[in-house]
Amino acid sequence: MRLLPFVFVPFLAACATLPAVEGAPKGAKIGAEGFATVLDVRLPDYKKMIEPEPGYIGWEESYAAGHGISVEEARARLAAQREALLLAYEVDGKGKAVAADNYLGFKLEHHPDWRYVFFFKRDPQASLARFTDHPRFVAAQGGFSRAELDVLVKPWAERFEAAGILGGYTMSEIGEHSRVMVDVTREEYAAMAAKASWGDVPEGIMLEFVPDYALPSVDPRVAPFIRAFENHPTGQFIQLLAGSEAKIVLDDGCLRVGSKGGPLAYFHRSVGIGLDDAGYISLIDRATGAPMARVGEMMSWAGPNGAPEAEGAARLQAACGPGPVAHVGAPGSKMASDIRYGHDR
Template identity: 40%
Template sequence: MRCFIIVAVFALAACGPANPPVGNSVTSPPVAASSVAPEGASIGPEGHATVVTAPPDPDAVRKAADDPHVPDKSVYHFYAAENGLSLEEARRRLDAQQAKMDEVTRLRERLQREEGDNFLDLRLAHQPDWRYIFYFKREPEATLSRYTRDPRFEAASGTLSSDERAALIEPWAERWSSEGIPYAYGLGATRPDLEVSLSITAADYQALAEKNGWPAPPAPIVTHFAKAPTLPAVDPRVEPLLKGYAYGRFATGIQLEALGAGTVTLEDGCLTVGRGEDRKVVVVHQETGISLDEDGYLVFIDRHSGAVRGRIGEPMVWAGPNRTPEQYLVGIERLRARCPGELLNIGNPESAAAFEARYPGATR
């Protein structure tokens, strides 16, 4: 059984709402800053833009409609696709695994009682054929053979128990939390390494480690770092049009999946959602930037691929809620000073029209 621990100082989106962006890509290198108004925008006396409405990109909607999401018909279909099996073979394997569950549970409980710290855990392996693998610290084959000779049960060597792994990671988790770094790791004792995903780039982590005097984590801890975005958060062509732009300091990690919706507008240089008492100032996740699409509309983009997420002024959807402490938002001081109001983190938004085309009925 695998156990995962996931910690985040704030919720982050993977590509909210868990879909690849659609539409044209922003791949051309940035050009010199320009005060030319984007399509559908008006420019105020101080050079800041206002965009109230924009049509969805018809090509993006068509592309999403051509590749609709079709849920797997059953767990058998999923298992077959995951393991390269025919549907019949997937059904045979899953039914056999289910029939074995009571025996597996009884054996596990007996090993926990009689082997103490020698028995670590078990996992279900699927290739080349399915079997249960039981992990022991000492003499795995001889130990398992005292309890069963079932050919579907195999023995393997392990190192640290889940409790030992938790004790090992604890001081490092405290270090990462002190700097607000979201992280995730698995405590399952069936893996040789204790792998940790950190929502920070290797370069930024190294800088923090040097500042705080952190040594390198000991084995078996293995750290994996986030990839830095390749595109700027704000395209230089549109920067003069904005009063501010704030985004997450760290890369995406854990994302709550409630569906948020609203029309993001640009109000005299301030990105907002809602009107009157419902008006909120928009902030986003690290992966979302702002640029121009090929038709001249102001758009949110994916900062890794350059793909357009949606146009400012059209209805959008996003995964949430996203609670990001302000100390972990880049650009928040300038945004706060020039765009007063309650903040709303819309994560990595997407065109509602494209989302609806891919998931018919999802936004109703």
């Protein structure tokens, strides 16, 4: 297995509903006990399926494309924003100096047209008028200061961390709210909160949940051919981006990293195993049904992903024999990534 800089690539459209498979999946050899082995596989014609990303474009071109305007207009907007930013910092300094109990901060917004927005707890329009009448500066009602949000979030973050579901949290740049990410679905969280009598989170905290995946971890059409499949019981909000690459193969019903007899493969909650539209055993995005890579091809993934959950690792070892278990997260086709980002050229 080789370490490399990582770029994650979702690359295929959602897979159509497939008819039941008759006999073994394509490319699989079936052993005496009925389990599949796939050590190598025929690849899809990725070059026909994937549009390469465009080369590098400058910030002005990127801004124009993102906002549906010409490059000339983008250049003019960006210049005007830079000029106004110096005045915005002056207003920001005055607000912090003479209205610290009311003024929260400012940010740049781009829609429907660009403007600097200044946030106050009380009387925003009148409060801003004390400092400026610049036509590109507007006032808005704010909520909490950053310090107030810190006080609100701390006990909830500690509670979620103790329960093993804290994915992380962020503060808005001017203290409007805190996004607290929990590594369970909304339904799972509601059950946990009711059991523990947590009550409702206070105003100022916005909870974000992992998706409630529509697809099972194991497609019933594939289940007879594999001994075990394990993914993490909670979701993944924070993903480290060092990269690894290796084949992921199926060895007598057991998914392994690198080759026959390699470490057992363990995945993110978002990953399942099923069939692609050509009938090959593939890793599947459980949210969309899109194939991520065919089992038996070279894959790449982000990491490190931490230790596998102990019970899941134990189930893999019970089914497939003792040995290391590698948390490979959400692998995708390396070939598809190389084509999309021009690494094949």
